[in-house]
Amino acid sequence: MKRPVKPRTTEQWSALGFVTPSVLGLGLFTLFPVGMAVVMSFFQWPMLGTREFVGLDNFRYLLGEDPDFLSALRNTFVFTGLYVPLNILLALGLAFWIHRSRWANLWRVLFFVPAITPMVANAVIWKLLFQALGGAPNVLADGRTALLAVVAMSVWQGFGYNMIVFSAAVNEMSPSVLEAASLDGATGLRRLVSVQLPLISPALFFAATMTMINALQVFTQPYILTAGGPGNATETLVMNVYQAGFESRDLGLAAAGAWLLFAIILGVTAVQFVGQKRWVHYES
């Protein structure tokens, strides 16, 4: 009987040597905490004192009784629903605008500046900006406008990244396809919608997915700008997790909240992946 080809044993050993640091690190700092988070979410787990198994009570409390969690859920969805389209539209518009500029790289770098500077600093600056804008109460203190203000600041901060992604995709549009389209008489809006956007749809899909995942995890901007207020008008899911765990010191509740957030992220991402078949065109 012929034995299956075995990898050389030395190769096996050296491979183990190469992967061991990462495997140990990921095991200790990712897999183990994930498992622990599952366990913790079923416990009442105070930072100090004794813990107690409570089954699904944490989830029941968050989804049924906790007034803050449901408004955090709503705020996070509103934030994401506004932030993602605004971010993509601005990034896309500017990417097309600078496409033929001789200084395209300069514009890319300029609009990217707040994406690389510390988020805390950006938020602090905008806090003063909103204060200087005046109004009584000012936009951050008014429950009707506070979340919009957080969105505005976040779009300003974040769209430069996507602009670079789109700009690269626009530069890579196949010249032959564009030429064929112009011979067919496609111009202006028609050319944009039925030729150019499909050509860059993989980049659009990538950007929309990543931007949405990041938006659902928004924390620093509202934390600095409004601390979740006024009332809980701008409290987001991650803020809720942070407060449950490190202000109320109920780690089990925080773990349960984090799992719900993870489930939402997975669900939204799955929907995007399923939906992409309708509008994303990959060159074959």
Next chain:
Amino acid sequence: MRAESPRRAGRVVSHVLLAAVALTFLYPLIFAVATALKPPGETFGSPGSLVGSELRWRNFADVFAYVPFERYIGNGVLVAGAGTLVVLAASALSAYAFAALRWRGRDGIFLVFLATMMVPQEVLVVPMFLLMQAFGWVDSYQALIFPWAFTAFGAFLLRQFFKSVPGELREAARLDGAGEVRVFLRVMLPLARPALGVLAVFTFIGYWNSFLWPLIMINDVNARGTVPLGLQLFFGQNGNQWHLVMAASVISILPTLLLLVALQKHLVKGIATAGLAGR
């Protein structure tokens, strides 16, 4: 000639408009620098005016007198620098094993690596806090460096790169009697320099700007705080002294701005590559 000039005029108008948009876009930063140079009490004094009664450069020195900002910057460099080194080392080693070596369990382990990329930080912070307590690492540099240094993203990125290196190069080195470690150090790493550079810059910036985890982990900000924590502390303590808060913000922004200016080409290229990888 005649057809040229309206087109050229169009281009000039487009650029003037673009410059106006860019200026509006950068206004918050300009406003921050302007306010940082105003004397105390003039922040809201002359609405619309960016310049106060004097250019007060002393504000920047005053920030350092209030809080040890040099310490925050030093801590930031230490944490981000050490973190980046660990990320690069661990990622490159495992990426080599995944890309160039044949071994049992390879595909299974790689799948687990990919799966860990989906887990958001928030799920990990709560148990990670307990882990740090168990290690006795609360309020330490280690706690800022190690928990996030083993990401599958780096391994994934570098694996793609290593795979594009022709196998003959490695075989030739092996025939010359080089062991795996030598092939890795002498052949693969030098070739991967551009990918390593992109990974290094983004990792460094990620560590430098990180806020949620240091906020949870660091109690003594003046001893072990990084720049975002220091700025937040300063803001909390001197929130009404806007000229100083803006000076502190500008100080926080400067290192990242210098990095951007120095490495702009690589950064733009790195992001573009990540985006086009969606194809």
